[in-house]
Amino acid sequence: MPEYLYLIIGLAVLLVASLAGLVTSMRRGRDRRPAPGAPPTAPTEPRVGDDAETPRDTPTRTVEDAELPPGDTLTETAPAPTLERPESTAGRLVRLRQRLARSQSPLGRGLLALLSRDVIDEETWEEIEDTLITADVGVTPTQELVARLRTRVRVEGSASASMRDILHDELVTLVDPSLDRSLDVDRRDGRPAVVLVVGVNGTGKTTTVGKLARVLVAQDKQVVLGAADTFRAAAAEQLTTWGERVGVPAVRGPEGSDPASVAFEAVKTGVEQEADVVLVDTAGRLQNKAGLMDELGKVKRVVEKLTPVTEVLLVLDATTGQNGLQQARVFSQVVNVSGIVLTKLDGSAKGGIVVAVQRELGVPVKLVGIGEGADDLAPFDPDAFVDALLGETV
Numbered sequence: 591m592p593e594y595l596y597l598i599i600g601l602a603v604l605l606v607a608s609l610a611g612l613v614t615s616m617r618r619g620r621d622r623r624p625a626p627g628a629p630p631t632a633p634t635e636p637r638v639g640d641d642a643e644t645p646r647d648t649p650t651r652t653v654e655d656a657e658l659p660p661g662d663t664l665t666e667t668a669p670a671p672t673l674e675r676p677e678s679t680a681g682r683l684v685r686l687r688q689r690l691a692r693s694q695s696p697l698g699r700g701l702l703a704l705l706s707r708d709v710i711d712e713e714t715w716e717e718i719e720d721t722l723i724t725a726d727v728g729v730t731p732t733q734e735l736v737a738r739l740r741t742r743v744r745v746e747g748s749a750s751a752s753m754r755d756i757l758h759d760e761l762v763t764l765v766d767p768s769l770d771r772s773l774d775v776d777r778r779d780g781r782p783a784v785v786l787v788v789g790v791n792g793t794g795k796t797t798t799v800g801k802l803a804r805v806l807v808a809q810d811k812q813v814v815l816g817a818a819d820t821f822r823a824a825a826a827e828q829l830t831t832w833g834e835r836v837g838v839p840a841v842r843g844p845e846g847s848d849p850a851s852v853a854f855e856a857v858k859t860g861v862e863q864e865a866d867v868v869l870v871d872t873a874g875r876l877q878n879k880a881g882l883m884d885e886l887g888k889v890k891r892v893v894e895k896l897t898p899v900t901e902v903l904l905v906l907d908a909t910t911g912q913n914g915l916q917q918a919r920v921f922s923q924v925v926n927v928s929g930i931v932l933t934k935l936d937g938s939a940k941g942g943i944v945v946a947v948q949r950e951l952g953v954p955v956k957l958v959g960i961g962e963g964a965d966d967l968a969p970f971d972p973d974a975f976v977d978a979l980l981g982e983t984v
């Protein structure tokens with residue numbers, strides 16, 4: 591055989607072998623999925639045209655099917671807080687009567703006992719005057735009341751059955767039932783009402799803001815709290831807790847931050863959330879009048895860039911007597927007080943402060959604190975208050 595024939599046969603064998611190899615590799619490329627049971631292959635880079643999703647070989651498990659890990663690996667989650675439903679305000683002042691019954695209020699029953707004597711002589715009238723002054727009523731209102739009582743006793747006699755009614759009438763007149771004691775807490779011009787709560791630390795200011803939030807929630811109002819008492823360390827925390835109990839948000843800043851900026855943020859939140867009312871707790875440092883004026887003045891000015899302040903409530907502790915009146919004077923010179931909240935009336939035998947402070951400032955007592963309980967804040971009602979002072983008929 592000639593040599594060139596061997597060469598042709600060799601080339602033909604080589605050609606067939608390389609064709610066979612090409613066909614096999616094309617088949618493998620078409621079927622890249624490994625055969626069941628085959629060892630997994632290392633992941634490769636996706637290529638153009640590959641499916642974006644990984645194929646679902648196993649059916650999706652439902653929640654019921656999924657096995658839970660053993661109990662001890664689960665972390666305890668706190669139960670969702672249940673919101674409290676605050677008590678409605680009607681009749682809250684009635685509780686004051688029970689509380690005062692323990693405190694031997696000289697203003698109520700003391701007066702009634704004196705007026706029920708068989709003979710009301712000059713000495714008795716002096717005792718009546720002393721009783722009123724001791725109960726913080728103030729000199730001028732005391733003289734007015736005694737003059738009116740003298741006239742009525744002279745005209746109507748001093749039969750003890752009617753004495754309670756006379757005293758009741760005259761005390762109500764003294765407290766002045768004609769004053770408007772409503773709170774301006776309604777939205778206006780599409781903006782929330784803003785209530786600034788001012789007063790010296792320790793009077794019950796923060797507690798009052800918390801209790802007032804509950805009063806408003808009970809009236810189905812949407813409330814935002816502003817913790818602008820950034821001076822007292824625990825105040826913001828305290829207020830946040832009050833809010834959480836009734837689902838009311840509290841806006842707060844870092845301790846020692848600018849009260850005006852916290853107040854501003856709170857009112858801004860109230861505007862954004864379309865709240866009905868923003869209650870702002872303020873710091874009650876009374877180291878000097880100028881400092882207080884600067885601070886409260888700034889809070890009011892800054893807040894009023896957004897919307898007007900509708901109420902400035904001054905919180906006074908009923909047990910502090912003349913000291914409370916002095917504080918009232920200073921605050922009223924610094925801000926335009928629109929209403930007074932008299933706290934701790936339950937612990938005071940001197941309800942006369944209601945009369946004195948109204949006269950002093952020319953603004954009405956709008957709310958009274960009647961205990962440490964969450965719902966121990968009552969709208970002030972002269973008739974129910976005098977009833978509480980007089981206690982049960984003797």
Ligand code: GDP
Nearest residue numbers: 791792793794795796797933934959960961962
């Ligand atoms: P703030 O420093 O003025 O904000 O004072 P707080 O709100 O912290 O209150 C001071 C204390 O007064 C707290 O122990 C309150 O529970 C208490 N307090 C507030 N209001 C009343 C009230 O109407 N009656 C009684 N008995 N205690 C009150």
